[in-house]
Amino acid sequence: xxxxxILLQAANAAAQTAAETAAGTNSAAGAENGExxxxxxxxxxxxxxxxxxLLAFALIFAIYIxxxxxxxxxxxxxxxxxxxxxxxxxxxxxxxxxxxxYCDRTPTAQAQVIATGLRFLGxxxxxxxxxxxxxxxxxxxxxxSNLSYLSLIARVAPMLGxxxxxWGVINIFYSISQTNDLSIAAISDGLYTKMVASFAGLLLGxxxxxxxxxxxxxxxxxxxxxxxxxxxxxxxxxxxxx
Numbered sequence: 001x002x003x004x005x006i007l008l009q010a011a012n013a014a015a016q017t018a019a020e021t022a023a024g025t026n027s028a029a030g031a032e033n034g035e036x037x038x039x040x041x042x043x044x045x046x047x048x049x050x051x052x053x054l055l056a057f058a059l060i061f062a063i064y065i066x067x068x069x070x071x072x073x074x075x076x077x078x079x080x081x082x083x084x085x086x087x088x089x090x091x092x093x094x095x096x097x098x099x100x101x102y103c104d105r106t107p108t109a110q111a112q113v114i115a116t117g118l119r120f121l122g123x124x125x126x127x128x129x130x131x132x133x134x135x136x137x138x139x140x141x142x143x144x145s146n147l148s149y150l151s152l153i154a155r156v157a158p159m160l161g162x163x164x165x166x167w168g169v170i171n172i173f174y175s176i177s178q179t180n181d182l183s184i185a186a187i188s189d190g191l192y193t194k195m196v197a198s199f200a201g202l203l204l205g206x207x208x209x210x211x212x213x214x215x216x217x218x219x220x221x222x223x224x225x226x227x228x229x230x231x232x233x234x235x236x237x238x239x240x241x242x
Contacts, residue, residue: 050164051160051161051163051164051167051197051201052164052196052197052200054160055157055160055161055164055197055200055201055204058153058156058157058160058204059204059207061149061153062149062150062153062204062207062208062211065146065147065149065150065211066150066207066211068146069143069146069147069211069215070215072143073143073215073218073219073222075107075108076107076108076109076139076142076143077108077109077143077218077219077222078108078110079108079110079222079225079226079229080106080108080110080111083102083103083106083110083111083114083229084114084229084232084233084236086099086102087099087102087103087114087118087233087236088236090102091236091237091240092240096118096121099118100115100118100119103115103118109136109139109140109142109143109222109226110225110226110229112135112139113132113135113136113139113226113229113230114132114229114230114233116131116132116134116135117129117131117132117230117233117234117237119131121237125234125237125238128234128237129230129234132230132233133230136223136226136227136230139226140219140222140223143219143222144215144216144219147212147215147216150208150209150211150212150215151208151209151212153204153205153208154205154206154208154209154212155205157201157202157204157205157208158198158201158202158204158205159201160197160201161197161198161199161200161201161202161204162197162198162201163197164194164197164198164201165194165195165197165198167194168191168194168195168197169191169194171194172191172194
């Protein structure tokens with residue numbers, strides 16, 4: 001009986017030790033996983049390779065264009081619907097110089113197009129209309145300036161990110177061929193850092209694409225309204241017999 005009691009105590013002690021060891025192992029694994037999950041984003045991006053540097057530069061350039069174009073369009077693409085009424089009143093009072101001076105003081109594309117038409121007063125209507133159309137095209141081209149870079153970034157960034165991922169996968173398999181290390185840890189650690197390039201490329205492509213589409217749509221809407229203002233001015237000139 002004494003021997004049996006000793007054996008039972010020894011078995012219980014061994015089971016307790018095994019349980020504590022397993023618990024310690026799970027805690028260590030959980031802590032390690034937690035460290036991987038909470039790994040700094042910057043560290044992961046650096047591990048993404050040289051492609052991440054190119055994507056970072058493209059991101060900064062895209063943000064610059066988005067901000068610069070936003071400020072330009074905010075100031076240049078304003079639409080003053082009272083402008084035509086001011087021009088109409090001045091022409092009715094036979095003061096075309098005052099109307100032209102008012103347009104010159106207004107730094108918007110709309111005012112500059114109208115001013116171009118006023119400068120051609122005395123010419124036939126076809127010449128006035130042609131001059132205003134030419135000026136409108138110049139203003140619209142200036143508004144769309146640099147937007148082509150956003151379109152280019154939107155197209156190239158995802159492909160560049162994919163190239164970075166493929167290059168990383170090539171390096172992983174080359175390392176495996178040299179070390180014969182087929183462990184999941186060795187493969188996954190290299191693979192997830194390289195897939196960051198694809199993620200960054202897609203995200204940058206979405207940002208650039210949205211910026212490009214929103215600004216192009218804004219320029220198109222302004223073009224439609226500008227055409228309406230041009231027709232209103234032509235109607236005023238016809239009725240005024242100028």
